[in-house]
Amino acid sequence: MPRHAAASMTPRETAIAIRGLRKAFGGQPVYSGFDLDVKRGDILGIFGPNGCGKSTLINMAAGLLPKDGGEILYDGREVSEIRVGYVFQNYREALFPWRRAADNIRYPLRRMGLPKAQVEARLTALAERFRVRFDLNRYPYELSGGQQQLVSIMRALAVEPEVLFLDEPFSALDFETTLALRDLLQRVLKDLGITTLLVSHDLEESIVLSDRLLMLTRRPTTVADDVPIVLPWPRAAAALASPDFMALKARCLDVFQRAVAA
Numbered sequence: 001m002p003r004h005a006a007a008s009m010t011p012r013e014t015a016i017a018i019r020g021l022r023k024a025f026g027g028q029p030v031y032s033g034f035d036l037d038v039k040r041g042d043i044l045g046i047f048g049p050n051g052c053g054k055s056t057l058i059n060m061a062a063g064l065l066p067k068d069g070g071e072i073l074y075d076g077r078e079v080s081e082i083r084v085g086y087v088f089q090n091y092r093e094a095l096f097p098w099r100r101a102a103d104n105i106r107y108p109l110r111r112m113g114l115p116k117a118q119v120e121a122r123l124t125a126l127a128e129r130f131r132v133r134f135d136l137n138r139y140p141y142e143l144s145g146g147q148q149q150l151v152s153i154m155r156a157l158a159v160e161p162e163v164l165f166l167d168e169p170f171s172a173l174d175f176e177t178t179l180a181l182r183d184l185l186q187r188v189l190k191d192l193g194i195t196t197l198l199v200s201h202d203l204e205e206s207i208v209l210s211d212r213l214l215m216l217t218r219r220p221t222t223v224a225d226d227v228p229i230v231l232p233w234p235r236a237a238a239a240l241a242s243p244d245f246m247a248l249k250a251r252c253l254d255v256f257q258r259a260v261a262a
């Protein structure tokens, strides 16, 4: 594989500005005047009580769900004006079952009208970045859950997104697979510098994968705490035992328990 193929993948690092965001369901507000800034290249973890609106936030940010008011801008542009990648929790429903894994990854690139040679170069570069050892010519049902979710992640990154949205990407996977994928993903995201919003139900995972962790309250949702995660990258499983990690976890757990009790 030529080295320039991997090097060609250089998405822009984009900053996100959310101002006065409003959203209600059935008259019940989830967000009423929510503001947030995300620095370019940051991985922002979003953590909070069940039903506080984590998925709603990233779905609105990704343009999958309309907002009632306010704005979400990417270096001043609407989401419709930028390329985004989205990885869903449920990899079984995310991939096209009738397309081989490689064709799932090629699909958005073909839709973009990319010449065949570039499509293949991106596919090869991604396979190299993610150290893929399985056969991408298999169909999704022939792959393990972890392999399928890896294909979903590769497909999301294939379009060279400016922003990546991850909604509980590992929650349907076993622990061993989760650790391996976490390790791979953080290396790739930090290498590429993609601004990322990550929703996870797992506090340790949120801390391990984030530059900054946004702790949310129950709805109407506000920010309970905004925690910089100052730990060296990459963060291997062993980092979970470090005193700095334990201190961050204790702080976040305390905030979470107060948010749930409120």
Ligand SMILES: Nc1ncnc2c1ncn2[C@@H]1O[C@H](COP(=O)(O)OP(=O)(O)OP(=O)(O)O)[C@@H](O)[C@H]1O
Pocket: 025, 026, 030, 048, 049, 050, 051, 052, 053, 054, 055, 056, 057
């Ligand atoms: N389409 C919808 N119609 C009505 N209510 C909705 C809709 N989508 C979400 N909600 C409600 O809005 C709130 C926020 O939902 P959301 O899925 O964003 O929360 P979450 O924090 O991601 O939840 P969880 O932690 O359970 O995954 C919940 O109370 C949910 O029931």
